[in-house]
Amino acid sequence: MSASSLVEQAKCSAAIAAVDKNVLPSVRVLGIGSGSTVVYAVQRLVELKDQNKLNPDLVCVATSFQSKQLISDAGLRGVDLDDLPALDSEQRCFKSIDVTIDGADEVDSELNAIKGGGAAHLREKLVANASKKLVLIADYRKDSQTLGDKWDCGIPVEILPLAWRTIKRQIESLCPKSNISSTSTVAIPVSADSAADAFAFQSPRAELRQAVRKAGPVVTDNGNFILDVAVGKIHDPRRVEHLIKMIPGVIEVGLFSGIAKEAWFGNEDGSILCRTPRSEMKKHE
């Protein structure tokens, strides 16, 4: 089998396993992520729907234009995030989505994730944050110990177009390039008053993401630009996320720290791994 078929098979098997385990008839509100792996999840939902295995009142919340199209093409009922009741009266919590199934660009051992390879991470994070459970699905290339081990395209950062050069400069000046070599890892104090406020960070390089088959930059579903910020290995994703998010004009950072509850990976050999934060890997057939 070719390498690309193996990857597709791995995406598909992870998606099917995650949907079967998580989209039970009790699920009434389902978040649908974005990207190529999610396509397989939606295909599985159609099969379950045809077998009357889904909640008859199921509604789906989209995370992008693509996801909205997937939902409607599958004959599933879509609903806007803001049209959901703010409070789940049964469980008395403010998470109105039961489960969200989404892809990822890289997932570390704690299930922190890089997302936004498809430039959809702003709405993906809104939906994930409103979900009782975020389940990630991916192929074996995304499964890593530390963010930055495998994904080398940088952290996607959605920004306000009118100040893109200023924001780029400010991100790059989080750690002046002149201070370090391209391979070194240095400690950057994020606040002057505490030595503990330091984290490993490589020289950030922020590139404006360019469109394919369209002249100029990628424009997100929200009308914004994307900077891909290369920082090397990310040992403290929450810190990095907060540091970048503090820059005025940054709308959302494609780091999902401590949000996902479960991640499913399809392997090259056809097996599937399910991971939870800090857990041992569980092998499924």
Ligand SMILES: O=C(CO)[C@H](O)[C@H](O)COP(=O)(O)O
């Ligand atoms: O975050 C995303 C889009 O913003 C995607 O979920 C992520 O890029 C993974 O995509 P794929 O399943 O195509 O590998």
